[in-house]
Amino acid sequence: MRQPLGQGARVELDGGQANYLGNVLRMKEGAELLLFDGRSGEWLARIAEAGKKRMALVVERRTREPETIPDVWLAFAPVKRSQTDWLIEKATELGAARLIPVTTRRTVIERVKLERLQAIAIEAAEQCGRTRLPEIDEPVPLARLLEKRDPARALYFADEAGGEPAADAFKPGPALILTGPEGGFTDEERAAVRGVSNAVPVSLGPRILRAETAALAALAAYMAVAGDWRG
Numbered sequence: 049m050r051q052p053l054g055q056g057a058r059v060e061l062d063g064g065q066a067n068y069l070g071n072v073l074r075m076k077e078g079a080e081l082l083l084f085d086g087r088s089g090e091w092l093a094r095i096a097e098a099g100k101k102r103m104a105l106v107v108e109r110r111t112r113e114p115e116t117i118p119d120v121w122l123a124f125a126p127v128k129r130s131q132t133d134w135l136i137e138k139a140t141e142l143g144a145a146r147l148i149p150v151t152t153r154r155t156v157i158e159r160v161k162l163e164r165l166q167a168i169a170i171e172a173a174e175q176c177g178r179t180r181l182p183e184i185d186e187p188v189p190l191a192r193l194l195e196k197r198d199p200a201r202a203l204y205f206a207d208e209a210g211g212e213p214a215a216d217a218f219k220p221g222p223a224l225i226l227t228g229p230e231g232g233f234t235d236e237e238r239a240a241v242r243g244v245s246n247a248v249p250v251s252l253g254p255r256i257l258r259a260e261t262a263a264l265a266a267l268a269a270y271m272a273v274a275g276d277w278r279g
């Protein structure tokens with residue numbers, strides 16, 4: 049659901065949603081369903097009006113609280129579309145709170161279809177019974193990401209040229225993990241990232257990983273070392 053959900057809220061479905069529930073699933077007035085908006089948890093709703101082209105629901109009660117996820121963002125240089133789709137799905141499963149496509153000198157893909165990536169994140173969240181969705185940003189150039197960054201948020205720079213071992217580098221707290229494109233970072237980019245105050249170059253081991261593998265490996269390592277896999 050795009051609109052925020054709450055006790056007693058009335059939700060008007062768009063044509064596609066009404067058609068799917070009414071004509072595909074053949075749900076009638078009074079039928080119950082679970083809704084989530086990716087922020088406020090999961091809600092039980094009931095079909096209040098069912099028409100051919102439209103449908104209205106009334107939200108009755110919250111069935112699950114919004115889950116808490118670590119405040120970790122992943123800034124990744126988008127790669128070919130299928131790999132980026134895969135990356136969005138896996139990063140959603142792993143609990144990233146925000147996904148920021150970053151364009152760098154060697155980034156192949158400049159444009160991403162935000163609607164499409166958001167739909168992939170919603171699908172991934174539904175499949176895993178997640179009630180939190182990552183926010184997904186429009187692509188931003190690396191230089192702008194660096195200048196706009198919040199110095200209070202640790203910037204972990206996955207640098208194929210080397211850095212601190214991930215197990216030592218990742219610390220609990222607001223985090224931004226940055227990974228590069230297939231072609232890697234240029235020397236100027238590497239110097240620019242290492243130049244910002246709160247940047248921590250991180251090594252993901254002795255082997256060079258593909259861009260999407262590195263992004264997921266960094267995220268998983270963060271969850272294990274500094275995130276909410278620590279129990």
Ligand code: SAH
Nearest residue numbers: 206207208227228231232252256257259262
């Ligand atoms: N073409 C480059 C590799 C780029 S790998 C080369 O041959 O050097 C794509 C991105 O994944 C890198 O920019 C980096 O962010 C990340 N990455 C891959 N392997 C890594 C490693 N062992 N340590 C840290 N980051 C790594």
